[in-house]
Amino acid sequence: MSCFLHEKQYILLFSLFSVPLQVLIVGYVGDSVVLxxxxxxxxxxxxxxxxxHNDSLKVYDIIKGKISVEEQDSANENRTESFPQAYKTGNFSLKLNKLHxxxxxxxxxxxxxxxxxxxxELLVKG
Structure with a gap:
């Protein structure tokens, strides 16, 4: 009986945490993708x-509904854009241009x- 309870506790604990699904996006050098x-x-x-990007590089920020690229990583300068007209519908997707x-x-x-x-995950191919 104690084994059964232990197993149930483990299952309950496991169900409290969810792992987000990983999405794979494929793009090509020089093209654009929408994340x-x-x-x-x-x-x-x-x-x-x-x-x-990779947990630390600042790609793009939207602060209180306004675009902020002040602290953007230099590798992303002039290559990122969002869709401000779509913010009001909850769309905060990001377009990354001129892929490297x-x-x-x-x-x-x-x-x-x-x-x-x-x-x-973004995979850029040649």
């Missing part, structure tokens, strides 16, 4: 979204107001 990110909140006011091989890696979109993190 998806969306929110259930249908407003841009007060929303903060942080886009990061060094763009390959993990990207996260962190919507701080909802404590949501979307994770995706």
């Amino acid at each position: 998806p990110c969306s929110s259930e909140l249908n407003t841009a006011e007060g929303i903060t979204v942080n886009w990061r 091989f060094h763009d390959t890696g993990n990207y996260i979109c962190h919507i701080t107001n909802e404590l949501l993190i979307y994770s995706m």
